[in-house]
Amino acid sequence: MRRKYSPFKGQRFLVDINPLSKIIHDLDSEKKSCNISKIIDPHIKMFDTMSQVNHYRLLNSGYELCSVCFKNNKTK
Numbered sequence: 001m002r003r004k005y006s007p008f009k010g011q012r013f014l015v016d017i018n019p020l021s022k023i024i025h026d027l028d029s030e031k032k033s034c035n036i037s038k039i040i041d042p043h044i045k046m047f048d049t050m051s052q053v054n055h056y057r058l059l060n061s062g063y064e065l066c067s068v069c070f071k072n073n074k075t076k
C-alpha cells in the first residue's frame, strides 16, 4: 500500500537503508510481514521505478529484494 505522506511521498519502492536490514520493498505488493510501519523515517529511501532501484543497488552493495513483496513480482 502506497502512502502519500512523508517520507513515502506516494512512491512505489521503499529501500530500508538500515545497515542491519538493507531490504527493498515493493509497496504495491506489500504484506503485513514486511513490517513497513516498523521502519523508522531516517532509514527510508523511496524510488518510483525499478530501474532507479537497480541503479541504487549498483552504487550500494548488499541490498536484497524483500522475499515477501517480491515473491510473485515480475519486476524482480
Ligand SMILES: [Zn+2]
Pocket: 024, 025, 026, 030, 031, 034, 066, 067, 068, 069, 070
Ligand atoms: Zn516487503
